[in-house]
Amino acid sequence: MGKDTDDGFSCTAEAFEAFDDIPLSPPRVDTIGAIIARRYSRRDVLKGSLGVTAATALFGPAALATGPQPADGMPFAFVEVAAGVDETHHVAEGYDADILIRWGDALFANMTPFDPANLTGADQARRFGYNCDYIAFFPLDRRNTRGLLCINHEYANPEVMFAGIGGRPDRSDFVKITQAHVDIEMAAHGVSVVEVALTNGKWRPVVGGRYNRRITAHTEMTIDGAAAGHPLMQTKADPTGRKLWGTLNNCAGGRTPWGTYLTGEENCHGYFWTDRRADNGRRLTRGLGGVLQKSYERYGIPSNWYSWGRFHERFNVDVEANECHRFNWVVEIDPFDPRSRPVKHSALGRCRHEGAEMVVNNDGRVVVYSGDDSPFEYIYRFVSKGTYRPGHRAHNMRLLSEGTLSVARFDADGTMQWLPLVFGEGPLTPANGFNSQADVLIYARTAADVLKATPMDRPEDVQPHPTNGKVYALLTNNERRRPEQLDKANPRAANEFGHIVEMTAPGGDHGAQTFAWDILIKCGDPRVAEVGALWSPATGADGWFACPDNCTFDAQGRLWVSTDQGNLWAKKTSRADGFYAVGTDGASRALPKLFFRCPVGAEMCGTCFTPDDRTLFLAVQHPATDGVRDWQSFGRESTFEDPATRWPDFKPGMPPRPSVVAVRKKGGGRIA
Numbered sequence: 194m195g196k197d198t199d200d201g202f203s204c205t206a207e208a209f210e211a212f213d214d215i216p217l218s219p220p221r222v223d224t225i226g227a228i229i230a231r232r233y234s235r236r237d238v239l240k241g242s243l244g245v246t247a248a249t250a251l252f253g254p255a256a257l258a259t260g261p262q263p264a265d266g267m268p269f270a271f272v273e274v275a276a277g278v279d280e281t282h283h284v285a286e287g288y289d290a291d292i293l294i295r296w297g298d299a300l301f302a303n304m305t306p307f308d309p310a311n312l313t314g315a316d317q318a319r320r321f322g323y324n325c326d327y328i329a330f331f332p333l334d335r336r337n338t339r340g341l342l343c344i345n346h347e348y349a350n351p352e353v354m355f356a357g358i359g360g361r362p363d364r365s366d367f368v369k370i371t372q373a374h375v376d377i378e379m380a381a382h383g384v385s386v387v388e389v390a391l392t393n394g395k396w397r398p399v400v401g402g403r404y405n406r407r408i409t410a411h412t413e414m415t416i417d418g419a420a421a422g423h424p425l426m427q428t429k430a431d432p433t434g435r436k437l438w439g440t441l442n443n444c445a446g447g448r449t450p451w452g453t454y455l456t457g458e459e460n461c462h463g464y465f466w467t468d469r470r471a472d473n474g475r476r477l478t479r480g481l482g483g484v485l486q487k488s489y490e491r492y493g494i495p496s497n498w499y500s501w502g503r504f505h506e507r508f509n510v511d512v513e514a515n516e517c518h519r520f521n522w523v524v525e526i527d528p529f530d531p532r533s534r535p536v537k538h539s540a541l542g543r544c545r546h547e548g549a550e551m552v553v554n555n556d557g558r559v560v561v562y563s564g565d566d567s568p569f570e571y572i573y574r575f576v577s578k579g580t581y582r583p584g585h586r587a588h589n590m591r592l593l594s595e596g597t598l599s600v601a602r603f604d605a606d607g608t609m610q611w612l613p614l615v616f617g618e619g620p621l622t623p624a625n626g627f628n629s630q631a632d633v634l635i636y637a638r639t640a641a642d643v644l645k646a647t648p649m650d651r652p653e654d655v656q657p658h659p660t661n662g663k664v665y666a667l668l669t670n671n672e673r674r675r676p677e678q679l680d681k682a683n684p685r686a687a688n689e690f691g692h693i694v695e696m697t698a699p700g701g702d703h704g705a706q707t708f709a710w711d712i713l714i715k716c717g718d719p720r721v722a723e724v725g726a727l728w729s730p731a732t733g734a735d736g737w738f739a740c741p742d743n744c745t746f747d748a749q750g751r752l753w754v755s756t757d758q759g760n761l762w763a764k765k766t767s768r769a770d771g772f773y774a775v776g777t778d779g780a781s782r783a784l785p786k787l788f789f790r791c792p793v794g795a796e797m798c799g800t801c802f803t804p805d806d807r808t809l810f811l812a813v814q815h816p817a818t819d820g821v822r823d824w825q826s827f828g829r830e831s832t833f834e835d836p837a838t839r840w841p842d843f844k845p846g847m848p849p850r851p852s853v854v855a856v857r858k859k860g861g862g863r864i865a
């Protein structure tokens with residue numbers, strides 16, 4: 194660990210680069226022609242349905258040179274968990290899954306034990322937040338025994354957080370929700386930065402650790418890029434349009450090689466309130482005309498999911514029209530400097546960002562992929578203007594401020610195009626309502642509509658492999674897709690189960706305009722013909738899943754997927770959400786194995802391996818909520834007083850607590 198300098202924490206932050214196994218220059222593994230040729234030789238040429246002429250026509254004769262072939266063989270040795278549902282978690286035999294940190298655990302010294310009956314907003318702001326989601330690990334030593342965890346806190350479930358609420362407050366006009374509840378909700382959102390240490394084979398949070406920090410709905414931040422200062426970003430509280438407060442609905446995210454954390458702001462529309470909410474809260478937008486109406490309607494604002502707007506004017510669109518434009522961005526946080534101001538990077542566009550996963554391209558530019566998590570939304574890619582310079586942290590922390598944002602169009606021939614969201618190019622002109630690059634970024638969804646991007650089946654995590662040029666897009670589901678809306682990349686109507694699209698950057702060049710794509714998996718029960726699933730024929734009864742949401746690669750480059758079936762798990766699979774290893778190459782391609790199973794009502798969210806693959810951190814979100822009515826052992830909705838499970842605390846008066854779990858192999862060793 195480095196020595197501190199007068200200017201703060203830079204030495205330690207730079208040491209992070211030395212402790213982390215960062216692939217700086219992905220090898221040129223393949224040509225796009227080889228990818229297309231291999232795909233077609235595998236699927237279509239053999240069937241006689243499509244010749245190599247497609248690849249030749251697209252990329253020239255030289256493109257048909259074959260690249261290296263993937264290795265065969267199942268790369269996962271663990272013994273699979275049985276699929277099912279009950280009130281606790283399950284991990285593969287031979288592994289320990291220990292609760293590391295839970296909602297309400299103290300992050301700072303001299304705090305009392307968590308007592309949900311006596312919680313206040315100020316107290317919550319010093320404790321681990323609610324509904325943990327994305328996790329990133331920043332090692333503080335070479336042995337992977339100390340590190341910082343950054344963890345998103347996506348949203349609040351007041352009916353199981355607070356005593357005496359009964360059912361979900363949004364279904365009863367929030368009559369029992371007070372300002373004290375709202376204060377706690379706002380402090381339970383955002384991000385936790387917490388130091389963790391491994392002692393005697395067990396991870397523990399370092400209470401009072403020097404980097405520990407809570408970022409909440411109140412934390413001061415800035416915005417950079419073209420949208421900074423734009424009139425649509427200006428509010429009564431901030432006439433500059435550059436000073437913002439808080440980050441919301443932090444879902445997935447990313448980690449940069451210079452040791453910062455990226456967090457995606459997803460369902461921010463739900464926090465905006467109107468008192469005039471006949472017609473589902475949208476009456477306000479009628480007759481406004483112009484860009485404001487377009488922005489509100491396209492982003493679902495306001496949606497009155499929470500009642501914050503009753504107590505905080507900025508969340509009431511009747512009073513403050515522009516605060517909503519200051520959310521739905523990707524935010525960069527420096528975990529090595531607890532005093533730093535997070536930065537919202539407008540260059541990455543405004544949408545319901547699921548995450549923001551980064552790869553360093555082979556030319557040094559950094560590339561960030563992001564899904565916009567709603568039915569029929571798009572997949573985005575940001576390519577920085579500048580290049581990554583190892584050890585030059587101040588330079589690198591400006592890389593997300595300037596670059597080119599693009600949106601994906603998937604074509605039927607197995608190629609895809611990245612369409613640039615650049616003001617003045619193509620149709621992004623005043624004729625279509627765009628008067629500046631700020632307009633294009635603030636209305637990124639609308640700009641992508643105009644460019645005719647491909648509407649996908651709820652794009653969630655979009656994850657680049659660190660070295661081989663592959664990118665995996667997890668499409669959770671889209672039951673609204675009608676038969677006449679099918680395309681090759683979204684091939685199932687009323688898609689209940691979701692699928693995974695594999696994109697391939699030609700020659701490992703993530704900045705290329707044209708990629709190849711293929712479908713890795715179509716999820717759902719492979720034994721039921723009507724489901725139309727696509728898995729390896731070797732898939733077992735426990736391994737298949739539905740609704741892929743997030744994914745990660747371990748240090749060996751192997752793909753792991755987490756699921757979120759929501760309220761409909763009983764109908765879709767009759768099994769709890771979980772964490773699955775998935776083969777991507779050779780004989781194991783599309784072969785899944787269940788490694789960890791969530792307790793009833795929970796979703797498997799963020800997942801993160803340490804660089805030595807000896808620890809896996811897992812975020813178990815909203816235990817006891819989703820679809821517990823359909824769990825026969827319970828058969829009703831959870832409340833604070835009567836939850837479907839008290840996992841992980843089996844104590845009276847203690848509601849279910851979203852938690853991060855640390856998984857280790859018994860006796861040590863890599864997770865295999």
Ligand code: FEO
Nearest residue numbers: 444459547566653
């Ligand atoms: Fe927050 Fe898209 O899951």
Ligand code: CA
Nearest residue numbers: 444445653742
């Ligand atoms: Ca998610």
Ligand code: CA
Nearest residue numbers: 654656744745
């Ligand atoms: Ca991911």
